[in-house]
Amino acid sequence: MALDTKKTSPPHCKGTTPNTEKGKVTYCTDLEKSVITTNFDRRGWIQVGPDDEWNFYWSFIQNCRTLFSIESGYRMNDNQMINHFPNHYELSRKDLLVKNIKRYRKELERDGNPLAEKTDVILPSGQVVTRYIHLDFIPVTYVLPADYNMFVEEYRKSPQSTWIMKPCGKSQGAGIFLINKLSKLKKWSRDAKTVFHPQLSSKECYVISRYIDNPLLIGGKKFDLRLYVLVTSFRPLKAYLFQHGFCRFCTVKYDTSVTELDNMYVHLTNVSVQKYGGDYNSLHGGKMSIQNFRLYLEGTRGRAVTEKLFAEMQWLIVHSLKAVAPVMANDRHCFECYGYDIIIDNNLKPWLVEVNASPALQSTTHNDRILKYKLIDNIVSVVVPPDGIPDARWNKIPSEEALGDFDVLIDEELMEREDINSRYNKIHRVKP
Ligand SMILES: Nc1ncnc2c1ncn2[C@@H]1O[C@H](COP(=O)(O)OP(=O)(O)O)[C@@H](O)[C@H]1O
Numbered sequence: 323m324a325l326d327t328k329k330t331s332p333p334h335c336k337g338t339t340p341n342t343e344k345g346k347v348t349y350c351t352d353l354e355k356s357v358i359t360t361n362f363d364r365r366g367w368i369q370v371g372p373d374d375e376w377n378f379y380w381s382f383i384q385n386c387r388t389l390f391s392i393e394s395g396y397r398m399n400d401n402q403m404i405n406h407f408p409n410h411y412e413l414s415r416k417d418l419l420v421k422n423i424k425r426y427r428k429e430l431e432r433d434g435n436p437l438a439e440k441t442d443v444i445l446p447s448g449q450v451v452t453r454y455i456h457l458d459f460i461p462v463t464y465v466l467p468a469d470y471n472m473f474v475e476e477y478r479k480s481p482q483s484t485w486i487m488k489p490c491g492k493s494q495g496a497g498i499f500l501i502n503k504l505s506k507l508k509k510w511s512r513d514a515k516t517v518f519h520p521q522l523s524s525k526e527c528y529v530i531s532r533y534i535d536n537p538l539l540i541g542g543k544k545f546d547l548r549l550y551v552l553v554t555s556f557r558p559l560k561a562y563l564f565q566h567g568f569c570r571f572c573t574v575k576y577d578t579s580v581t582e583l584d585n586m587y588v589h590l591t592n593v594s595v596q597k598y599g600g601d602y603n604s605l606h607g608g609k610m611s612i613q614n615f616r617l618y619l620e621g622t623r624g625r626a627v628t629e630k631l632f633a634e635m636q637w638l639i640v641h642s643l644k645a646v647a648p649v650m651a652n653d654r655h656c657f658e659c660y661g662y663d664i665i666i667d668n669n670l671k672p673w674l675v676e677v678n679a680s681p682a683l684q685s686t687t688h689n690d691r692i693l694k695y696k697l698i699d700n701i702v703s704v705v706v707p708p709d710g711i712p713d714a715r716w717n718k719i720p721s722e723e724a725l726g727d728f729d730v731l732i733d734e735e736l737m738e739r740e741d742i743n744s745r746y747n748k749i750h751r752v753k754p
């Protein structure tokens with residue numbers, strides 16, 4: 323979920339004409355951090371306030387929503403771009419992400435799409451359950467209180483398993499706890515007096531997910547991956563994966579014993595949680611680069627399975643985006659960089675845990691600072707046309723050079739073009 327929900331004064335609501343004719347790009351930012359300002363200043367862009375004529379706005383989620391609200395009366399012109407899609411929550415809110423992925427799978431299934439093929443899986447309890455073969459990338463999840471009965475049914479299939487409760491509207495590990503008994507959930511619900519309350523606001527609802535209790539461990543410690551994904555359009559889908567993700571480690575060894583169930587230093591990989599752990603190392607910040615992780619895996623498990631894992635992570639990202647594409651307000655002024663949280667289990671299967679619409683940009687280490695600076699620089703080079711002036715009319719097909727350290731995950735427009743070309747070539751017998 324969002325980190326930067328802090329409100330600043332929303333932009334003044336007036337239609338403006340940015341001063342790109344004078345050759346100067348103006349920017350506005352709600353986040354007064356050097357990772358943003360130094361980056362934009364270096365491009366020769368000029369900082370202005372939200373009420374001024376801006377071309378590029380690095381906004382907080384709430385201010386972006388205000389700007390797009392009907393009441394604001396604000397209309398962006400062609401030379402304005404902003405770093406969020408107004409209803410990003412379809413992807414970044416834990417309950418909506420699950421709802422959209424479930425809907426997407428059902429639709430594919432209804433259409434007889436082979437992507438939605440299913441198979442029977444035997445659980446450790448001996449129970450046989452039916453799972454999607456290609457689209458089983460989120461842990462089984464229910465929204466509470468709405469899906470309580472379905473949850474209980476699933477719980478009873480393997481009553482010895484552990485579940486993780488997460489508030490839909492919070493982030494950074496806040497309000498999360500593990501349960502291994504239905505009675506614990508019932509007790510919590512009585513104490514919190516929320517779960518069964520009929521008029522719960524979205525902020526008070528929870529998701530309950532099957533806890534991935536067999537995570538891949540390195541040095542005996544649990545970790546998850548943080549990957550950055552830039553989306554410049556949802557229809558057609560255009561998405562890019564940043565090459566410099568990282569692993570975030572727990573500070574203490576992984577331990578599944580019941581006595582450690584409440585020890586969040588064992589179970590949650592959030593840096594915001596781990597930095598308060600006694601063994602937190604401020605030099606590496608509990609982080610390992612994805613490149614080193616890849617080398618480690620190749621060395622310990624082999625190249626082929628490592629390749630497969632990385633391909634599966636890309637697959638998972640693309641399908642999570644396809645799942646929300648139909649419901650996203652695909653405004654051409656918008657782009658967004660998502661922080662994907664992925665857990666890998668000890669069978670090297672990746673699981674999508676959540677998607678953040680405003681991943682933390684503050685740095686905990688020197689390497690972190692370099693990475694985040696590069697990320698912002700690279701985002702701008704992908705979203706801004708070759709002449710360097712923000713333009714919502716641009717076809718959003720960046721050059722190889724502009725892509726920098728982003729890899730194309732998917733570009734449906736280019737795929738369509740290639741398809742047309744290859745069909746044309748077949749018809750006219752032109753060798754490819
Ligand atoms: N289903 C799960 N199985 C195992 N660990 C999980 C699961 N869901 C979340 N976690 C752990 O909890 C952390 C926080 O969960 P997340 O969904 O990312 O919420 P938040 O918004 O608080 O970051 C994750 O980074 C991961 O370490």
Ligand SMILES: [Mg+2]
Pocket residue numbers: 323494495592663676
């Ligand atoms: Mg998270």
